[in-house]
Amino acid sequence: EQHTILRQLRHELLLQYRPILQQGAGPIRVMARMVAELEKRCRELHITEEVMQDEIVNRTIGDVNLRLITECEGEPGGPGDYRMMAEELGIALPNEDINGYVAPGETYLWLRNQMLECERLLLSEGFDLRIYDILAVGNPVLRGWLAEEMQRWGISVTREQVYLGLGAMDSINKVLCGLSQMYREQGLTDVAVLFPEPGFNIPEWQARSYGYRLLNYQTLPEDHFKITASQLEELLENDPHIRIIYLTVTNNPTTFAYSPAELDAINAVVSRYNAAGREIFILADLAYIGTGKPEEDQARMATFTSPDVLRHCIFVSSLSKTHSLTGERFGWVTVGRADIAAAIAAGWSNSMAALPADWQLRYMAYVRLIRARPWLVEKLRALYKLRRQRFFAQLQHIDKEQHLFEHIFVDDDATVYNWSQLRPGEDAFSLFEKAGIAGVPGSGFGYSDEFVRFSIGVIPVPEIPLTIP
Template identity: 25%
Template sequence: MGKLAQRVKALTPSSTLAITAKAKELKAQGADVIGLGAGEPDFNTPDNILQAAERSMEAGHTKYTPSGGLPALKKAVINKLAQDQKLTYEASEIMVGIGAKHVLYTLFQVLLNEGDEVIIPIPYWVSYPEQVKLAGGKPVYITATADSDYKISAAQLANAVTDRTKAVILNSPSNPSGMVYTKEELKELAEVCRERDIWIVSDEIYEKLLYGAVEHVSVAELSEDAKRRTIIVNGVSKSHSMTGWRIGYAAGDREVIKAMTDLASHSTSNPVTTSQYAAIEAYEGPQDAVETMRTAFEERLEAIYPKVAAIPGFRLLKPQGAFYLLPDVSEAAQKTGYESVDEYAEALLTEANVAVIPGSGFGSPDTIRLSYATSMDQLTEAVNRIHQFTEEKWQK
């Protein structure tokens, strides 16, 4: 008798969690490891949010809530979407879940039938393909290169659509590239989706982390048709430094949202009650801390980008959002004697004591992902170590 279901046997473990775990293990052994793998802000949750959570517990709000989220939190999400995206939703079109990751998982479970195809641009967030496969779907990949700023074109999308295509995933700002789709680019992609009648899954979790004059545009803003076929996925994790609170949401088609809510009623019962009250404050309270964090990330980017670009064998674009750099380090790996970027990244951890995420986990094996969600001192030291390590091993 087999122990495990086939669907979990085929899973690829999260590379981001794996490298973080190994870095922590080395730290526990006494190594001075600097981690650049973090996918979360290095700030604590703002005080007003912590206080709101405490007040909710003291008031006795520690019981079950509706499966799709507290009405007051849905209202806060609706107000946020109206203010930031000028989009109008009703409570029946909002589902609150246990983090944006679980919201995405639930969405694919209710959207996909066996063999349905979901188009995923490369580089991608590590969990997209696995979640699609767990729902019985088939990931179909489109490679976006540095020459196109790691963004797919409408022509690429049109060529990838088949009779089995159910949806395309758009992540802007992107994890891992940090690139952002323009309004015109999104219009062209949305037109393909309209012509071929496919869903758009719009992951906007890094929406508040934009730099320079770049603006965030949700594809759902572009037209009534785009809104009708788009499911927005977002949450408070990155914007308000609430990764551990696990609150995300989906906004979109009423029938899809109901199905997601029904599934949640049998899988999670409801999002954590205290976390929901904290999220209400996150959306309805002062937003000063959001801008403070964004500014800090932008300052780090400006300081660290030229230092990373100066490392021998590194080629990279300057990101427009999120808090990651995605350099192509294939030349650095080859010139330092490693057969792959994965091996180079492993050596950075074990020999230089710097933890980075190999790009193979994002479908981009020539790259590594560096997170600048850590202090400037740590960032500077980590980049200096990578530079020194690469120069010392460089084979002339």
């Protein structure tokens, strides 16, 4: 009976929310809000959690909640016990029960001690976080550490070319703000930003707020939803005002990553225009570099290392997805040219008087933790892969029974998502009604609603035998 009541509630909410989406509201927020309201109504009617878990699977948001990890491959406490990651990453409180694993909380306490040590280190270097930092780009010690991390990829920069940000979104916003100020000083009134679609759309809203003209380009499924060098060449030729290219090296939502050859070809196009006197920057979003195979990510990053390429690049990095630290908001910007770094610094000083003191200390403590435990990123990558494979098998199983999908794409072994194409006549709403899985329509990423993005992050994925076509 509770299953029937829940399905009726779900149907009613779908009828209510579908017009809202069609009116142009943000699809990610619409879907997440609809699921939240459904869960709220179910609890008001005292529908059991077990029934809700059967009928409502929220795959709209990408974050991995370390406290909700249940997967344990092999012996409890062994290398495949992913429940321990909340302890290993310092999230779990002392004696917190993580689905049967009781965390000692040692890492949680260690991080706090490291914050104390890092503040002493900064004071010994003559930098006091408790007063204004006029430039607001972050303390020089941490920026130096992050410059060293970029150097591990082969990116030759100093700390003067690294600025901190409150996650990737804030970092992108500050870059766009700083560049817009630079362009105003140069007397440029028409500056276009190229956004290949489908793609993460918040930078589009940010760019629009700073007065940029947006050029959205629909990529093709046959190109694995990636812009090609020849397409870029044509776009740059046809629009002489394109000065920024937003490039997600490993893509959200599609899960496909640019190959080294594809990146080399794109960089060659941009380098030719820069050599001819037309300054074009690649704003490279590296949010998911580190979630892919290490040797493949290293090869991708190697395409940016030559001086002729590095000079037109601005990189945005984050620990949110690579280390599942989404709530901590640890981001940074690396600028390929020192003069451009200085020119866009206004994006920081005009937005805040100083970056938060304790946030910087916690950031420093986490950098020390990650350096002390280099295996963390590989363990988290293994969890992502496990969940992606299980979810792929789950979609196969659903499709075998209900024939909802035209194409379930196999990812490039990276990110925390699945990108799939629905059959004609289906959309994210009908999928939610028939299968109980809530994803984000393609329109949330500037694409067609015949596509849908699912997250494998927030909640675990049930195990179903996997068949790779």
